[in-house]
Amino acid sequence: MKAWDVIVIGAGAAGLMCAAEAGKRGRKVLLLDHGKRIGRKILMSGGGRCNFTNYFVEPAAYLCGNPHFVKSALARYTQWDFIAMVEKHGIAYHEKTLGQLFCDDSAQEIVDMLVKECEDAGVTIRLRAEILDVERLGEGFMVAAAGQEDSCLSLVVASGGLSMPKIGASPFGYKLAEQFGLKVLPTRAGLVPFTLQPEDKETLEPLAGVSLPVVAESEDGTRFAESLLFTHRGVSGPSVLQISSYWQAGEQVRFELLPAGRLAQGVADSPNQELKTWLSRHLPKRLVEALLVREEWVREKITNKPLKQYVPKELAAIERLLSVWPLKPGGTEGYRTAEVTLGGVDTNELSSKTMMANKVPNLYFIGEVVDVTGWLGGYNFQWAWSAGWCAGQVV
Numbered sequence: 001m002k003a004w005d006v007i008v009i010g011a012g013a014a015g016l017m018c019a020a021e022a023g024k025r026g027r028k029v030l031l032l033d034h035g036k037r038i039g040r041k042i043l044m045s046g047g048g049r050c051n052f053t054n055y056f057v058e059p060a061a062y063l064c065g066n067p068h069f070v071k072s073a074l075a076r077y078t079q080w081d082f083i084a085m086v087e088k089h090g091i092a093y094h095e096k097t098l099g100q101l102f103c104d105d106s107a108q109e110i111v112d113m114l115v116k117e118c119e120d121a122g123v124t125i126r127l128r129a130e131i132l133d134v135e136r137l138g139e140g141f142m143v144a145a146a147g148q149e150d151s152c153l154s155l156v157v158a159s160g161g162l163s164m165p166k167i168g169a170s171p172f173g174y175k176l177a178e179q180f181g182l183k184v185l186p187t188r189a190g191l192v193p194f195t196l197q198p199e200d201k202e203t204l205e206p207l208a209g210v211s212l213p214v215v216a217e218s219e220d221g222t223r224f225a226e227s228l229l230f231t232h233r234g235v236s237g238p239s240v241l242q243i244s245s246y247w248q249a250g251e252q253v254r255f256e257l258l259p260a261g262r263l264a265q266g267v268a269d270s271p272n273q274e275l276k277t278w279l280s281r282h283l284p285k286r287l288v289e290a291l292l293v294r295e296e297w298v299r300e301k302i303t304n305k306p307l308k309q310y311v312p313k314e315l316a317a318i319e320r321l322l323s324v325w326p327l328k329p330g331g332t333e334g335y336r337t338a339e340v341t342l343g344g345v346d347t348n349e350l351s352s353k354t355m356m357a358n359k360v361p362n363l364y365f366i367g368e369v370v371d372v373t374g375w376l377g378g379y380n381f382q383w384a385w386s387a388g389w390c391a392g393q394v395v
């Protein structure tokens with residue numbers, strides 16, 4: 001059995017960062033992954049350009065059972081620290097929108113950068129290593145993987161969440177946490193498109209390809225002003241992905257298709273214009289056609305006529321339908337397409353400074369396997385970098 005100071009399970013974003021940091025401190029580190037490539041999610045992230053962090057990272061951008069938990073790690077290893085590393089490696093990047101930073105060329109550059117950091121720090125990386133068993137061994141651990149047994153003092157679990165099983169996602173980390181008596185909060189898909197209820201399919205499916213800026217709002221009042229995209233399977237786009245993390249099965253989502261007050265302005269500016277024509281000037285035409293046949297509009301008896309002919313009560317109803325367009329999703333597309341997994345190892349079990357399990361000394365959990373989920377826009381990678389860095393300072 002070979003002895004290491006640190007074994008990190010999962011050569012993804014968090015694991016690579018942690019292994020490199022521990023190696024820099026002179027620790028003898030083994031980084032294991034069951035896949036045949038390093039950082040597969042990094043490679044496919046951000047459409048192949050990796051949205052690696054965000055200028056506006058702040059604790060409020062994270063969902064977590066304990067909203068204070070992320071504060072320490074995000075403050076100790078910030079977006080500016082990661083940007084400095086990216087610049088040190090000469091990687092060109094740009095801000096796309098809303099503070100989101102992407103590589104100019106390819107996500108491969110981020111993987112290469114992290115691998116170089118690991119190599120320079122003397123980290124041993126072993127791929128295709130299916131973990132068969134993990135046991136407590138004195139104050140440390142024994143890890144059996146792919147016909148080999150290794151021991152370590154510190155064991156770091158960075159095996160990620162459940163999204164995209166095709167590229168190696170597994171429940172390994174949750175099972176290991178439970179094996180050591182740690183609480184794991186229920187998991188569900190986040191940053192994921194919605195599917196439609198059967199009754200909405202006929203009206204909304206033909207809208208596939210239509211996209212527009214909206215404000216999406218969940219039942220708990222969380223709001224995101226980003227775009228909405230109709231697809232063949234339902235609705236997607238950044239506003240939907242964001243709000244999906246705040247949505248529970250059976251709930252409604254509301255979309256502000258037109259800002260309140262715009263219709264009143266329309267009545268003043270273009271009183272002779274018919275509603276349908278006016279709406280088509282402000283919204284995609286195919287969406288207008290679909291809206292007018294939707295049940296709520298029919299129930300409100302809204303028919304097409306010049307704007308000046310609508311009485312105030314009717315105008316108020318139209319305004320309401322446009323500013324809180326209700327949609328009750330049938331469900332989500334699930335882990336197959338979700339970018340992240342909500343829930344996971346309960347943060348009450350971990351030290352927010354080191355990520356070590358309070359009741360299992362020398363066992364650490366970092367990255368997405370922990371009950372911390374960020375918004376769309378580089379927040380999830382920043383959590384992985386920050387948590388990985390913090391554990392890397394102490395393992």
Ligand SMILES: Cc1cc2nc3c(=O)[nH]c(=O)nc-3n(C[C@H](O)[C@H](O)[C@H](O)COP(=O)(O)OP(=O)(O)OC[C@H]3O[C@@H](n4cnc5c(N)ncnc54)[C@H](O)[C@@H]3O)c2cc1C
Nearest residue numbers: 010012013014034045046051160168172367368378380381
């Ligand atoms: C399509 C897509 C695009 C995304 N784009 C972005 C983006 O642009 N910006 C952003 O911030 N976030 C993005 N995310 C989210 C981001 O990828 C994750 O939050 C982040 O990768 C989590 O890092 P991690 O190290 O915890 O897990 P991962 O990066 O998933 O790494 C976990 C590693 O553990 C390995 N592993 C799993 N099980 C085992 C096991 N049993 N034995 C051994 N190894 C195991 C896996 O092979 C994997 O290499 C995206 C996600 C997806 C799916």
